[in-house]
Amino acid sequence: MSKDRYSNLDLNLLRTLQVLAQEGNMRRAAERLHVTQPAVSHALQRLRHHFEEELFIKVPGGMSATPFTRSLLERLAPALEGVAEAVNDAYEFTPAHLDGVIRIALAPHMAHFFGGALYNALSTQAPQCGLELLSWTPETPVQLLNGEVDIGINLHIPHLSKEIIATPLGEDFGRLLVHHDHPFKGQRITPQQLSEYGFACLFNHGVTDHKPIIQSLMEAHGQKASIRFRSTSTTAIMAVLRQHPYFFPQSAMMLPRHNPEFRAVDIDVDERYVRVGMYAYHHRGHNHPAIAIWLLELIASTIREVSFNPLGSATSDP
Numbered sequence: 001m002s003k004d005r006y007s008n009l010d011l012n013l014l015r016t017l018q019v020l021a022q023e024g025n026m027r028r029a030a031e032r033l034h035v036t037q038p039a040v041s042h043a044l045q046r047l048r049h050h051f052e053e054e055l056f057i058k059v060p061g062g063m064s065a066t067p068f069t070r071s072l073l074e075r076l077a078p079a080l081e082g083v084a085e086a087v088n089d090a091y092e093f094t095p096a097h098l099d100g101v102i103r104i105a106l107a108p109h110m111a112h113f114f115g116g117a118l119y120n121a122l123s124t125q126a127p128q129c130g131l132e133l134l135s136w137t138p139e140t141p142v143q144l145l146n147g148e149v150d151i152g153i154n155l156h157i158p159h160l161s162k163e164i165i166a167t168p169l170g171e172d173f174g175r176l177l178v179h180h181d182h183p184f185k186g187q188r189i190t191p192q193q194l195s196e197y198g199f200a201c202l203f204n205h206g207v208t209d210h211k212p213i214i215q216s217l218m219e220a221h222g223q224k225a226s227i228r229f230r231s232t233s234t235t236a237i238m239a240v241l242r243q244h245p246y247f248f249p250q251s252a253m254m255l256p257r258h259n260p261e262f263r264a265v266d267i268d269v270d271e272r273y274v275r276v277g278m279y280a281y282h283h284r285g286h287n288h289p290a291i292a293i294w295l296l297e298l299i300a301s302t303i304r305e306v307s308f309n310p311l312g313s314a315t316s317d318p
Contacts, residue, residue, distance in 0.1 A: 009050060014076060016043040017055065021073055022145055025062035032147065077163075081284065093290035101130040102295065105140045107154040108202050109251050112234035114306060121302045135232060138205050144283050151295050152281040157206040166279045169300050174213065174274035176265040177248040177255060179241045188268045191221035198228035200237045200246040214249040217273050238262070253278075253303065278303070 016033060020040065023029040030037045048055055051072075056063040065073070102122065106114065115133045122131050134140075136154050143149040144164055153169070160166070178184065184197070201212040218225040229240050237248055241262070255264055267274055280299055282292050 010046070013043055013047050013050070014080065016040060017047055017069065018073055018076070018080060020044065020056065020063070021065040021069055023062075024059075024064060028146075077284070093288075093294065095126040095129075095294055097128070098126045098291070099128040101132055102126075102151075103132045103134060103149045104295075104299075105134045105136045105143070105149050105152040105154075107136050107204050107207070108232045108234060109204070110153055111135060113255070114303070117306050118299065118302050121298055121305075125298065136205055140205075141281075144281055147283065150282065150292070151299065153299060154204070154279060154281070155207050155276050156279060157281070160281070163284045164281050165284050166281055167296055169278040169280055169303060172276050172278050173252040173271070174217075174249055174267065174276065175252045175255060176267060177238075177241070177250045177262050178246075178265055180261055180263055182245050182247075184245075184265065186265065188266045190268045191218050191223045194218065194247065194267070195223040195225070198226045198244065198246045200229040200231075200240045200244070200248050201227055202234065202237065202250075203230045203232050205232075212249065213276070214247075217267070217269065220273065221269065253306065 016029070019032050020026070020029045023032065026037050026040055030040045033040065044055065051068075053068050054066060055069045056065055058064075104118070111133060118133070119131050122129065134149065136152060140149060140152050141157075141160055141164060144152055145161060155172075156166075176189070184193070195218065199212065199214055201214060202208070207213075212225070212227060212230070215225040215227060228244070228246055229237065231237055240246060241248055247265070252264075255262075280296050282296075
């Protein structure tokens with residue numbers, strides 16, 4: 001008969017094991033667990049003795065879980081998530097009573113036009129809560145896993161951890177933004193016509209690391225895209241548009257409204273080339289599932305509100 005390792009196991013140790021595996025660092029694990037590093041080290045010794053396994057190996061900068069540990073935590077994940085959900089949901093959640101800080105990472109094209117509306121919506125429902133809007137960076141997926149970021153919003157990001165849930169927020173469409181003095185005066189432009197001009201593009205980590213989306217679109221239509229400027233800052237790109245006759249590929253949902261300095265131009269291609277999905281990303285084991293659900297609903301409704309009025313009519317207003 002196999003040894004019964006459950007009956008005499010301190011279940012608190014499993015939380016330590018999970019956080020150690022996620023952090024890969026004794027100091028960061030101690031900070032997350034709100035205990036000292038010696039306490040984490042002692043817990044790890046107890047776990048090693050209990051399982052009679054070397055649970056981690058040393059690597060540069062920290063520690064890495066062994067195959068045994070990864071397999072164990074993968075099987076334990078549903079149970080640990082169920083415990084967290086049951087404990088947190090035992091208390092009725094009311095946004096108005098929420099305090100502390102919510103941290104949301106936004107794709108660069110969203111931060112510029114969506115941040116203010118999101119703060120207004122959150123401060124209305126949770127007036128005691130602060131909001132920190134961060135740019136989506138290469139570290140964001142790890143920050144989601146570590147609980148340093150509550151929600152991330154971006155286009156489709158491939159190859160993320162299975163522990164990160166991607167919730168669809170709807171579809172967006174690509175359009176082009178130009179300065180009102182741009183030499184092209186039409187409402188629609190073909191890829192062939194576009195090839196005569198340069199592009200100023202956003203750099204979106206995880207989405208456009210290798211090439212801008214507009215470059216793939218142009219290549220699909222046998223044309224070359226002249227990428228003249230790239231930045232993670234929408235403000236910097238718009239400053240460039242004031243000085244150069246470039247096109248700025250942008251989200252139809254997030255294009256600036258009531259701004260006569262810029263106008264939108266549609267790309268004359270099949271819709272499938274300009275249609276993209278928008279997603280909210282959060283850790284499967286979010287410490288407060290009710291808060292995560294509320295945030296997802298708040299974000300989705302705010303996006304709908306921001307994009308409700310058609311761009312064409314909005315930009316013609318004084």
